[in-house]
Amino acid sequence: MTYPRSIYVxxxxxxxxxxxxxxxxxxxxxxxxxxxTDGQALVSHTRQLASAEPLxxxxxxxxxxxxxxxxxxxxxxxxxxxxxxxxxxxxxxxDTDFQAASYQQGAVGYITKPMGIQGLQTIFAQLCGQWLxxxxxxxxxxxxxxxx
Numbered sequence: 465m466t467y468p469r470s471i472y473v474x475x476x477x478x479x480x481x482x483x484x485x486x487x488x489x490x491x492x493x494x495x496x497x498x499x500x501t502d503g504q505a506l507v508s509h510t511r512q513l514a515s516a517e518p519l520x521x522x523x524x525x526x527x528x529x530x531x532x533x534x535x536x537x538x539x540x541x542x543x544x545x546x547x548x549x550x551x552x553x554x555x556x557x558x559d560t561d562f563q564a565a566s567y568q569q570g571a572v573g574y575i576t577k578p579m580g581i582q583g584l585q586t587i588f589a590q591l592c593g594q595w596l597x598x599x600x601x602x603x604x605x606x607x608x609x610x611x612x
Contacts, residue, residue: 469521470496503531522595527555
């Protein structure tokens, strides 16, 4: 029996992490979620993982953190074991320069942060549906939310 790989959400805003956690608990419980407080916390976390532990199926990084999303992405892409993990930047910034820089560093996507629980539910359902295997929902018989 296989289980879906986790999604890491890295954001320094505690309120945002709390809302993301609520979205996953209520609407996307079939996807394992790991919340990290900033880029440095992700770096520390990657160093603590045992070699037998599966890597996440997707990392969603905030742009504006102490160790920025671009710096964190750059660090990840320099780590051989982590290079293949897809990374999406999610930010309040909609500036095309930040988007271009994200793609140049190896991001697979750049999304402007949606407002509200419904917007987050929609975005995370789409991201998980695209990047994470959904064997857990088949096993549990749960229904994934429709994408409007």
